[in-house]
Amino acid sequence: MKKLSGIFILLIAASCKVFGQDAPGLYDAGTKPQLVAKQFSFTEGPAVDRYGNIFFTDQPNDKIWKYDTEGKLSIFLDSAGRSNGMYFDKKGNLISCADAKDELWSISPKGKITVLLKDYNGHMFNGPNDVWVRPDGGIYITDPYYQRDYWTRKKPDLDGQKLYYLPKGKHQAIIVDDKFVRPNGIVGTPDGKTLYVADIGDNKTYKYDINKDGSLTNRTLFIAQGSDGMTIDNLGNIYLCGKGVTIVNPQGEKIGHIDIDEPWSANICFGGKNRDILFITASKAVYTLKMNVKGVD
Known part of the structure; x- marks a missing residue:
């Protein structure tokens, strides 16, 4: 029996190695990402509302699109401030990194725009890139510098590329970490206690x-890999974007990879009525993948 058990264990290990990306059971073996549409210039910033509808940006064309739970595409907002990363707050407002003028916006369900941040101590932000809203309404913003062809300026107005925090109801951001080469993707846990931030410029x-006042402590290297956008599932796995999607467990170990047949996978979120549809913005296209896990708010 010991010998048979050993053989059985070896067979299981071999299968996990062969099927690699499917081994964790996060999605069914053989399931592949499905192309939704390929009519855009560069897609970014997917965010899910309370109903499971997904909103994403086509930044070069300055639009925010809606992909509803029935699979229908429509334009939610034109002249969208060159929105990049986005996230919904608990009131149903879409918080957007609007880098046409390097601002942070709040967009109501009816499309009304409120500017939350327009500068830091009188200096233009580099270009707010990605955002996460914690449960109490506080907002974390990554601010790397990527030169845009629609800007008149040719250099940063600030010293360094940093991570900022905007407390709920306040109008001035606070620097919570300035030790980055180029911060980008960001996501937090639904209990509001843990934050993940990618330094894509340093591949980490x-x-x-997360402390109650929004400050951060115990900065630790989670994984030696950077990311563009990021999301998290209900098991605590983190999904990193770039060349496809890398799945990392809460211990910082790679447990899967989703190949996307596009030059770059920029961002990601869970959506759908049951929050079990992985939605990926990838270059000129958007894709979905049915999952066996769900996203979290």
Whole structure:
């Protein structure tokens, strides 16, 4: 029996190695990402509302699109401030990194725009890139510098590329970490206690403890890999974007990879009525993948 058990264990290990990306059971073996549409210039910033509808940007064309739970595409907002990363707050407002003028916006369900941040101590932001809203309404913003062809300026107005925090109801951001080469993707846990931030310029992703006042402590290297956009599932796995999608467990170990047949996978979120549809913005296209896990708010 010992010999048979050993053979059985070896067979299981071999299968996990062969099927690699499917081994964790996060999605069914053989399931592949499905192309939704390929009519855009560069897609970014997917965010899911309380109903499971997904909103994403086509930044070069300055539009925010809606992909509803029935699979229908429509334009939610034209002249969208060159929106990049986005996230919904608990009131149903879409918080957007609008880098046409390097601002942070709040967009109501009816499309009304409120500017939350327009500068830091009188200096233009580099270009707010990605955002995560914690449960109490506080907002974390990554601010790398990527030169845009629609800007008149040719250099940063600020010293360094940093991570900022905007407390709920406040109008001035606070620097919570300035030790980055180029911060980008960001996501937090639904209990509001842990934050993940990717330094795509240094090919690293960090993990922090979130304090009640919004400050961060216990900065630790989560994985030696950067990311564009990021999301998290209900098992605590982190999904990193770039060349396809890399799945990392809460211990910082790679447990899967989703190949996307596009030059770059920029961002990602879970959506759908049951939050079990992985939605990926990839270059000129958007894709979906049915999952066996769900996203979290």
